[in-house]
Amino acid sequence: MRRKDRLLDWLDHRTGIETAVRNFLYERIPASSGWHQVFGSVALFLFLVQAFTGALLAFNYAPTPGDAYNSLRYILAEVTGGRLMRGLHHWGASMMIVVVVLHMTQVFLYGAYKKPREATWMAGVALLLLTLAYGLTGYLLPWDNRAYWGTVVTTQLAARAPILGPYLLRLLGSEGEVGVVTFARFYGLHVLLLPPATTLLIALHVYLVRKHGVAPAIDDELRPQKKFFPEQAFRDTVAVFFAFAILFVMAVAVRVPLEQLADPTDTTYIPRPEWYFLFLFQTLKLFPGPLEMVGAVVLPGLAVLVLLLVPFIDRGRVRRVTQRTFAAAVVFLALLGWTGLTVAAVATTPKPVVAAIDFSQPTDWMQLSPVEMAGIGYFRQENCASCHTVGRGNPKIGPDLADGGIHKTAAWMIQHFKRPAAMVPGSAMPAIQLSDAQLNTLAAFLLKLNARNAEALQLAPDFAVEGALIYQKNQCGSCHAVNGVGVKLGPPLNGLKRRRSQEWVEKHFRNPQALSPGSIMPGYRFSPSDMQTMVSYLFVLQD
Amino acid sequence: MTAALAAPALVYLFLPPKVRRQAQWVDVGDVARLQLKTPVELVFRKNMVDGWKISSEKQTAWAVRVSDQKIVAFGPQCTHLGCAYHWDEAKSEFLCPCHSSVFSADGAVISGPAPRPLDRYETKVENGKLLLGSLHESSSQDA
16 A cells, blocks of 8 residues: 555544545436536535635624724725625625525426425525525624614514514514614624524535435436536536636625614615515515505515425426426516516615715715815816826826925915916916816815825715805805804704705705794705705715 | 635735824823923823724823933833833832833833833923824834
8 A cells, every 4th residue: 555545544544534525525416417406515605605704804893883883994994805805795695695596496496305305495495594584684784874774674574573573572682772782683693693503504404415315307217326526526616616706706896885874863864675685675565554464474474484385385296397387487476576576676766865975985075174075176177187196196297286295375376276387487287267266165175185185085976076066156154164164153064964854955945934934044046956966965964 | 716715814814904093192291390310100091093993092101301301201011011010219210010120210121021121102392291192112222
């Protein structure tokens, strides 16, 4: 015996590893095995990716309301690779749902749940429910508005369950409101209870698959069996690789948004569940009033029950997949129903009042005064960045505007804007054709710019910049203050969103005295789009 | 695939997070009350950035006027293993209670296991007030 063989032999005697690997790789599988059976392996792989990325996220995550949000922002904005990790975990969750459902559909279409594989199927259904439970509990963890309101709705729904409702609500810690207790429960479920439960069920599921063997097709009995390795192992590996490639590209390319910190007083927020729960959400709408129970609990409950009992409902003999027209029809109808409900849910989602802001990026621009914000507008309008670098980037013909040294006083800058070469001899910069007031605004922004905040300020969204321009044009600042800048004759405008609805603000603009008797504010007639922009800007101003 | 997961994971765990913080100066009181070679323990509050948390925390420093012109402020931890040391007035030395490191009033190691002199805050004096900046680790060559 060669030395390597002796070593393997020694190891196998002690651990049985070689035998185990051999048993695993050379498992006998039916001749009909093929590409349609790769989904189980992909689902298992995705579960491992979720566990891995989840653990890494937990290393930088504080599981309490408020802190959760801050730590996630820290992961996204400051930790190297943090955005990628969250992307993998977020999209991995969605992908896992897709793959688990594909796996289940395949098994269903091929009738692979039939005797003696009923228990395997039922363990699979339990695993599907666990996967959904991860989605439900994980949804709360970013603690942004989306998370908070989504969970408020979920827990309220659970409370409606007949008999069990109040107990369920207590179990979820949401009797008073969704707060620290609910958060702890959801986090505990998500990271402490569900993963071991999933692991055990996967072990059981795989054990049952091995015990009964992969379900054969109708004419498999006549053909010799194959071994798992190499053909099927290769197929599984290719499928896993393919899935991972998609996941990785999505994590890199598709930004996962983070909304503003959860605000229980926000009256404008329109909660929507994650895409794979939208059909349930829409189902609920079909059952108004006292029938709500039917859509919320009875129907989903029945659906799960039917799904669990599929092997006992369909007890016919195994047939060729091409002859299972009824099964195909069921899958088709389910898909149709799901798609219809989801599309309806998306289509009926009202446009949010306030444009969405991605809080996973620095939001330093929110601290700017309206003058400075409007300055960004002129900065963009005049295309200053075509000749100047701001902070980072390749050097351009003009100096770096984030270099504090080049900005003198506003008065000097305005003169420079009007006749560049007169102030900086030899300057090739063209004169800026703007009024004095506009140039003053531009100067105000540039004076605020430095190397530290340059990148963050460039993230100011267009609607806010345009809103600030309208604000400046109408001289709102001669009576109101924003971010502490302006006159405090009228009420300060920060936190307006918390105090007033969009409708109220719009009406108030048109006729202030109708809503605030004695107000000295003149009426404003904005065009509809200006009104929308203005309100969006005002509603973005945080306390 | 393993590499595609492991590489970001290693970067995620081992690269230091991007830093977006600036040095800030904290006013710790009048310079006049500091007497030559007599360390005074100063307690002040400072905004500390710890991961995702920014909190105002109590900090201490030992300030000493080493000469008429020069004031130094030491970080409150022994450079051996981080215990809080104190000023022994009778001996005119800083004494660490953990492993008996002894430092002179200007921070130099007199005896004990401490590997380097006491760490120092950046200091400046403005309008008769002592301002402390960030704390810098001393090197073993510092006196």
